[in-house]
Amino acid sequence: MADEPRTESALPLERIPFMQRLLDNPFMLLFIGVVVPTVVYILWGVMEITQIPLAK
Amino acid sequence: MTDAAIPANVLGTLAAKFRTCPATGLKVDLAAERLIKANAVAAVVFLMIGGIFGLLVALTRWPAVHLLSSDMFYLVLTAHGLDVLLLWIIFFEIAILYFASAIILSSRIAAPRWGWVAFALMIIGGVMTNIAVLQGDSSVMFTSYPPLKAQPHFYLGLILFAVGALIGCFIFLGTLVIAKEERTYEGSIPLVTFGALTACIIAVFTIASGAIILIPTFLWSVGYISHIDTLTYKLVWWGMGHSSQQINVSAHVAIWYLIGAVTVGAKPLSEKVSRGAFLLYIFFLQLASAHHLLVEPGLSSEWKIVNTSYMMYLAVLGSMVHGMTVPGSIEAAQRKNGYTHGVFEWLRKAPWGNPAFAGMFLSLVMFGFLGGISGVILGTEQLNIMMHNTIYVPGHFHATVVTGTTLAFMAVTYLVVPLIFQRQIIWPKLARLQPYLFGLGAAGISVFMMGAGTLGVARRHWDITFPASDVMLPHGYPPMASLMMGLNGLSAILAATGGALYIAITVGSILFGKKVDASNAAASLGPMPKKIVRDAVTKYGDAGTWHLPGTYVLVALFFTTFVLYYFVNWKYLSELWPMQ
Amino acid sequence: MAIFPPQTRIWWNEPVAKAELVWIAVAFLWGLFMFFMMIYWHIYGKQNLSPVVGRIDPAVFEQRTSEFAEKFKVREEGNLGIPVAKPTAGGDAYMLARTFEWWPVLELEKGKSYKLHLSALDVQHGFSLQPINMNIQVHPGLEHIITLTPTEVGTFGVICNEYCGLGHHVMTGRIYVVEPGQGR
Numbered sequence A: 001m002a003d004e005p006r007t008e009s010a011l012p013l014e015r016i017p018f019m020q021r022l023l024d025n026p027f028m029l030l031f032i033g034v035v036v037p038t039v040v041y042i043l044w045g046v047m048e049i050t051q052i053p054l055a056k
Numbered sequence B: 001m002t003d004a005a006i007p008a009n010v011l012g013t014l015a016a017k018f019r020t021c022p023a024t025g026l027k028v029d030l031a032a033e034r035l036i037k038a039n040a041v042a043a044v045v046f047l048m049i050g051g052i053f054g055l056l057v058a059l060t061r062w063p064a065v066h067l068l069s070s071d072m073f074y075l076v077l078t079a080h081g082l083d084v085l086l087l088w089i090i091f092f093e094i095a096i097l098y099f100a101s102a103i104i105l106s107s108r109i110a111a112p113r114w115g116w117v118a119f120a121l122m123i124i125g126g127v128m129t130n131i132a133v134l135q136g137d138s139s140v141m142f143t144s145y146p147p148l149k150a151q152p153h154f155y156l157g158l159i160l161f162a163v164g165a166l167i168g169c170f171i172f173l174g175t176l177v178i179a180k181e182e183r184t185y186e187g188s189i190p191l192v193t194f195g196a197l198t199a200c201i202i203a204v205f206t207i208a209s210g211a212i213i214l215i216p217t218f219l220w221s222v223g224y225i226s227h228i229d230t231l232t233y234k235l236v237w238w239g240m241g242h243s244s245q246q247i248n249v250s251a252h253v254a255i256w257y258l259i260g261a262v263t264v265g266a267k268p269l270s271e272k273v274s275r276g277a278f279l280l281y282i283f284f285l286q287l288a289s290a291h292h293l294l295v296e297p298g299l300s301s302e303w304k305i306v307n308t309s310y311m312m313y314l315a316v317l318g319s320m321v322h323g324m325t326v327p328g329s330i331e332a333a334q335r336k337n338g339y340t341h342g343v344f345e346w347l348r349k350a351p352w353g354n355p356a357f358a359g360m361f362l363s364l365v366m367f368g369f370l371g372g373i374s375g376v377i378l379g380t381e382q383l384n385i386m387m388h389n390t391i392y393v394p395g396h397f398h399a400t401v402v403t404g405t406t407l408a409f410m411a412v413t414y415l416v417v418p419l420i421f422q423r424q425i426i427w428p429k430l431a432r433l434q435p436y437l438f439g440l441g442a443a444g445i446s447v448f449m450m451g452a453g454t455l456g457v458a459r460r461h462w463d464i465t466f467p468a469s470d471v472m473l474p475h476g477y478p479p480m481a482s483l484m485m486g487l488n489g490l491s492a493i494l495a496a497t498g499g500a501l502y503i504a505i506t507v508g509s510i511l512f513g514k515k516v517d518a519s520n521a522a523a524s525l526g527p528m529p530k531k532i533v534r535d536a537v538t539k540y541g542d543a544g545t546w547h548l549p550g551t552y553v554l555v556a557l558f559f560t561t562f563v564l565y566y567f568v569n570w571k572y573l574s575e576l577w578p579m580q
Numbered sequence C: 001m002a003i004f005p006p007q008t009r010i011w012w013n014e015p016v017a018k019a020e021l022v023w024i025a026v027a028f029l030w031g032l033f034m035f036f037m038m039i040y041w042h043i044y045g046k047q048n049l050s051p052v053v054g055r056i057d058p059a060v061f062e063q064r065t066s067e068f069a070e071k072f073k074v075r076e077e078g079n080l081g082i083p084v085a086k087p088t089a090g091g092d093a094y095m096l097a098r099t100f101e102w103w104p105v106l107e108l109e110k111g112k113s114y115k116l117h118l119s120a121l122d123v124q125h126g127f128s129l130q131p132i133n134m135n136i137q138v139h140p141g142l143e144h145i146i147t148l149t150p151t152e153v154g155t156f157g158v159i160c161n162e163y164c165g166l167g168h169h170v171m172t173g174r175i176y177v178v179e180p181g182q183g184r
C-alpha cells in the first residue's frame, strides 16, 4: 500500500502512517493475535504448572 | 435476479458468478451466497435444538417444577452447552465471515469447494458429538474436564468440527487477499470487515488451542495415552472455551456497526478509534481465558492478574470505546437525519419497529450493562472467590452470549434474509415483537441466575434442595434462592418463546417469504427512520458531529453503574472469612 | 458507512474528537485502577487464594486425611458415621473430596486460623462453603493448603460446585464453627 503507483497529476502521495499499515495487514495482525496469547497465557501458564513442587 | 457471469475465466473452476444486490448495489458472489445460506441454516437448526435443551434445563432447575431426572438433566445440559455455544454460534460466525469478506467487498470467495468441505466437516463433527451425548455415556458437560471421560466420538466430533471451522477462517483470509489483488475495493477494508477479521484472528487461536488439547484427550479416551494433567487440560481448553466467546464479541460488535450503518445510515465517528479498539481485542482479548482459572491451585497470582486483566484491562478499554462509538455513531446519524431535539429525540425516534435495529440496540445495552460489568467483576482475581462455579457464571454469560451475541445475530438475520436469501420477512408484526420478547426473557435468565449465584447456588446442579433422603449432610439455601430459580424458569419460557418465534419467522421467510427484487428491495429491510440522510456523518472529528449529549448520558450512566457495582463487590469480599 | 472503505486514503491521521479522548482516558485510568486494586488486595486485603500447592499422590493424601480424622475425631455423624474432626486451633486440618462426599466433617473454633489441606481423590470437585459463598477448585493430585480463619459461629455447608459425575448434587460436607474452648 505504501508504495502505490503515483498518478502524474496528483502531488506525491503522502506515506501511509505505520499504524495504518499495520491495521491494513491481516497477516501481521494474525501473527500478533496468535503469538501474544500463546506466550502470555499458554506458555507462561504451562511453565507454572510444570513447576508445581511435590507436596511435603 | 440479474445473473451476470463475469467473462469466463481461463481456468473454468475459477469463474465466479455474480448477481447485483438490488438494495445495496453490492456484487454478490453466488458461490459465497450459497455457503452463507448453508451455514446460516445449520446455525438456526442447532439454535432450535439447543434452545429446547436450554428450556428443559431451566425448567429442571426451577425447584417447583424439577422436570427432568438427574441423569437426563446432566445429559441435556451437556447438549445445551454444546449446541448453542459451539454449533449455533460458530456456524453463524462462519456465515458472517463469508458475508463480511466476499459480499461486503464485492469479491469472489476464495476456494468455495473448500468452503463445502469445511461445512461438511462441521456438520459431521457436530452431529457426531451430539450423538455421543444423546447416547448417554458422555454427560461430561461441554467442558469435558478429565478425568471425566466421554466416548471417543465425543472428542472426535469436536475435532472435526474445529478443523472445519479453521478452514472457514482461512477461506475468509484468502478472500481478503483476492479482494485486494483484484482491487474490488479502494484503500482499507471497511470497518465491519475489520471487525470480522478480528473475530477470525481470535478464532484461529481458539481453534488451535482446541485442537492441541482435544487431540490428546481423544487419544486418551481410546487408550493410547494414560494420563491427561487436569490443570494443563483446563488451561489449554479455556484457550478455546473462553476465546471462542471473544470471537463472539468481535463478531457482534462488527454486526452492531453493520446494522447501525444499514438502518440509520450510521458511519464510524472515527475509523482510527474504532479500529484501534479492535486492535486492542486482537492483542489482549484472548488472555481473558484465565477467568476460568482464578481459584485454581497451582497458577501464580502474577499469571492470574496479568491474564485476567487482559494486560491491564486494555481489552476492556476496547469494549468501552465501542460502547461509546456505536451509540455515538447512531446518535450522530440520527441528528444528521434531523432528530435534533433535546437529548434523546434521536433515540426515541429511532426505528424501534425494525427488528434489526431493535435487536441490535437491545443487544448493545444489555451486553454492556449486564454482561460487561458482571464479566469484569467475575474476572477480578479475588472477587472470583465469591462466584466461581456458582450459577452467577451462567447468569453472566447468558448476558454476553445470549442477550449480546445471540440477539445481535438474530437482529442481523432480519437483514440477511432479504439481502442473501432474497425473501421478505413473513409476519412483520410478530417480527417486530420478537427481539423484545427474546431480549426480555434472556435478560431475565441472566439477572435471576446472577441473583441466585450471589446466594451461593451452584451451577450445573440438579437439585438445590438437598433432601435429607438423598444427602448425608443436608444444606439449605435461603428461600430467596428458590424464588430466583423460579423466576429464572419463567424467564426461560419467555426467552424460549422469543427463540421459537425467531426460528419460525426465519424458516418461514426463507421458505414462503415474498421474493425480493429491485422493486421492493429497500422496503424489505424493514421500517427505517422517517427522515434519512445517507452518509450521515460527513467528516471525522467534525465539531458538528460531535454534539452527542445522549451518548454522553448513556456512557456516564454505564460508568457509574460499573464503578458502584465494582466497589459493592469488594465490600462483600471483605466480609468473607480471612484466607491466605 | 461501516460497510464501505474509509473515505479518506489516510484515516489514521484524522483528528479524534475531544469527547472521545476524554472517554478513552477515563476508561484507561479506570482499567489501571482495577488492575492495581488486585495487587493492593494481595498486600492489604485478607481474602486471597493461598499459593501453597504441591503435587501429591491421591493415595497418600487419603492416608493422611484418615490419620487426621482418626486422631482428632470427637464424634460421628449421619447414618454412615462420618467422623467429625476437631483439629487443634492453629493446626492442620484435612478435607478430601471424592465422588460423592467431602470427608471428614470439621469442627473449628471461631477466630482461630487453620491450615486447611484440600485435595481430590478421583476427579475435580468444587469446594463451595455456604452460606459464606467461598469457592475453590479442587484437583486430584494437587494438595492446596489454605490458611482459613472462621469469623462466625454456626453450621456451614460444603457443597460441590464442579460437575463431578451423576451424583454431583448429593455431594455435601460440613464445617461447624464453635466458640473457642467449647464443643457442640
Ligand code: HEM
Pocket: B051, B052, B054, B055, B057, B058, B061, B077, B078, B080, B081, B084, B085, B088, B089, B141, B142, B143, B391, B394, B398, B401, B402, B406, B445, B458, B459, B460, B461, B491, B492, B493, B495, B496, B499
Ligand atoms: C431459550 C434460551 C435459553 C435458556 C432458557 C437457557 C437456560 C440455561 C440454563 C438454565 C442453564 C443452566 C445453568 C446451570 O445449571 O449451570 C444454561 C446453561 C448454559 N447455556 Fe443456556 N439458555 C438459553 C440459551 C442459550 C444460548 C443461546 C446460549 C449460547 C449462545 C447458551 C449457552 C449456555 C451455556 C454455554 C451453558 C453452560 C452449560 C454448562 O454449564 O455446561 N444458552 N442455559
Ligand SMILES: [Cu+2]
Pocket: C097, C098, C099, C100, C124, C125, C126, C160, C161, C162, C163, C164, C168, C171
Ligand atoms: Cu464433587
Ligand SMILES: [Cu+2]
Pocket: C125, C126, C160, C161, C162, C163, C164, C165, C168, C169, C171
Ligand atoms: Cu460435583
